[in-house]
Amino acid sequence: MLRILGSNRRACDALSRRDMIQAGGASLLGLGLADLLHANEGNEPQLTRGFGRAKNVILLFLYGGxxxxxxxxxxxxxxxxxxGxxxxxxxxxxxxxxxEHLPKLAKMADRVSLVRSMTHPYPIHGVAFATTGVxxxxxxxxxxRDDSRHxxxxxxxxxxxxxxDNPNAPQPAVPATMHLPWVQSSRSGPxxxxxxxxxFLGPRYNPVVAEFVGDATNPRTYRPNDPYGGIKQDCRFEIQGTGLPNGLTIDRVSTRSSLLDQFNTSRRDLDKSKIGSSLDRFRQLAMSIIASPRLSEALDVSKEPAPLRNRYGHHLFGQSALLARRLVESGSRLVSVFWDEFAVFLRHVGHA
Known part of the structure; x- marks a missing residue:
């Protein structure tokens, strides 16, 4: 479990690398965090067993699943x-x-790290405990979610x-950390x-969310037209706020961005604040997304062959998992796919 040293409220500019990672103790589903960060640093002997160091991760988080x-x-x-x-x-x-319903997984169980001992002392689902180690x-x-103790x-x-490690690197065309298919739990209640x-690192480091846009096809779910029960073929995913208005070209956007850079340079007090820093990162990220076709192409799951889409399942979770694979292939390092408790609470009756 990831252990963050020091007070929970320390400013992010006071955190060191040692503060962020306790060597050998950060792991999730068998993948060390240090392995993710140093996947490209090589020059170490390769193990004769296992799949090597992870360069990319897809996390399927079955909250309420x-x-x-x-x-x-x-x-x-x-x-x-x-x-059961x-x-x-x-x-x-x-x-x-x-x-008995997982015969294909049974055939490859020797390649899976199966952890049956995870627990926590709190009488709640413990999402924050599982994903942050708080x-x-x-x-x-x-x-x-905005509690300052998180x-x-x-x-x-x-x-x-x-x-x-890379303070001068530009924002990537495909965000390194992404969430699907919407802000988790945003459709089920307040x-x-x-x-x-x-x-406590601040909104600057919030993951980018690719949101589902489309219609459900199964009216017989607990709540009619729950997209987790089935979705139409023309569904899509998009990053909110990155579309170009009619008549606005990439060149015009780049010109406006250049002018905005000059304006921001003269506002150093804002740039030094956490809010200003977050806004600047989001603007750079938005420009990278708009200027490059890589992300928009990755988000277009309709480019996949119909038989393959059907194998993933033509429902929200299946198509989100398919998109996660496409994003990783396009450059994302960590894509999280969430099963949302989208009005299916009564399905938990009789389950542990």
Whole structure:
């Protein structure tokens, strides 16, 4: 688990690299954070086993999703009133069984790090605890993503450390850290879950969100037309605020950007503030996105062959996972795909 040293409220310019990472202790799904940061530094002997160091990561975060008893931890030896309702099957990993509904995963279980021991002491889902490693949390803090006590999402830490190591590097055409298919929990109620933003590093390091735009096709979900039950073929994903108005060309945008750079240079007090720094980074990122076709091409999932799209599943989560793959292939380092509790609370009845 990522351990952030020092007070939770220290300013980001007071944080050192040692403050951000405790060597050997930062890991998620078996991938060390240090491995992500130094994936390109090479010159070390390659291990004879394993897949090597991770250069890119796709995180499938099933918040409010399927039960572990129905999938990876069916507990076949437990009493009937405890174990899952489905049968278990053997896997390629000796002694490990999973749900009968995951036969393809069972065949490659020897290539998977299966962790069944993760827990936390809080009577809540603990999203912030899982994604940031924050030591202390509570319900009000969990439901307030802007609480100043929050630690940064681990993808935000990657962005911060990359910027520290490369202070003069331009913003990438494809954001390094992205979230799909919208701001998590934003469609289910007034509370947006915590642990997914820049935390005490500030909004400058918030992940970029690619939002789903489209119509659902399944009226028989708990709430009619839940996109997680099925979506139309013409669905798309877009970054809000990066489209060009009619009549505005890239050249005109570049000219305006140059003028804005000159204006901002004369406002050094604003540039030195956290808000000014965040605005400047977002503007540079928006310019990179607008000026390059790489991101818009990656966001266009319609370019994938129809059979392949169907294999991913023609529902919101499946197409989001497909997009995550396209983004990684285009340059993103960490793409998080969230299963949202989009009005499906009653489906949890009888589940652990």
């Amino acid at each position: 399927v039960s572990q008893l129905d999938t990876l931890d069916p507990k076949p030896g437990a009493p009937e009133d405890i174990r 309702p489905f049968s278990s099957i053997s896997t390629s990993l000796n002694g490990v069984q999973i749900s 030591k202390h949390t509570d319900i009000p803090m969990e439901l307030n 630690w940064p999402y681990f993808g935000s830490v990657l962005d911060y450390l990359h910027e520290v 509370h947006k879950r915590s642990g997914l933003l820049g935390g």
